Amino acid sequence: MNKLITYLIAALVALASLTTQTARAMPLTVQQIQTASTHTTHYDCRDGKTVTVQYTNARNRQSFAALTVDGRKLLFVNVIAGSGARYAADQYVWWTKGPQANLYDEMAAKDSPPLLADCQAREK
Numbered sequence: 001m002n003k004l005i006t007y008l009i010a011a012l013v014a015l016a017s018l019t020t021q022t023a024r025a026m027p028l029t030v031q032q033i034q035t036a037s038t039h040t041t042h043y044d045c046r047d048g049k050t051v052t053v054q055y056t057n058a059r060n061r062q063s064f065a066a067l068t069v070d071g072r073k074l075l076f077v078n079v080i081a082g083s084g085a086r087y088a089a090d091q092y093v094w095w096t097k098g099p100q101a102n103l104y105d106e107m108a109a110k111d112s113p114p115l116l117a118d119c120q121a122r123e124k
Contacts, residue, residue: 034059043101043119051103051116053094063087065094069103069115 036059043051056064063078065087076087076094084097092115093104103116 033062042122043116044122045116045120046118047116049116051119053101067094 074089076089099121102114
């Protein structure tokens with residue numbers, strides 16, 4: 001059942017990306033997932049790029065992060081991490097530790113740098 005929900009979410013995200021070209025966070029609207037809270041965080045990265053991430057916490061304690069990678073809106077699902085919060089979608093990992101975050105391509109060579117490195121959450 002959890003895999004079915006994950007595939008359903010991925011399909012909805014893919015469909016949403018076909019219908020809009022905006023680069024803003026998208027709402028999570030899957031009926032089986034009851035949202036407990038959402039918040040949006042803006043990050044400034046070392047290379048001058050910025051990224052906006054919408055975090056969603058569900059009542060069943062699942063967590064999601066929605067962000068755009070290479071023009072694709074992706075829904076990342078929280079997975080186990082030694083420290084911080086680690087989210088995975090497709091071949092990418094968004095890993096936060098406190099106010100800092102990095103975006104990794106798991107298909108890249110082992111010694112490749114993050115796609116987005118040293119991203120710092122903006123003060124509210």
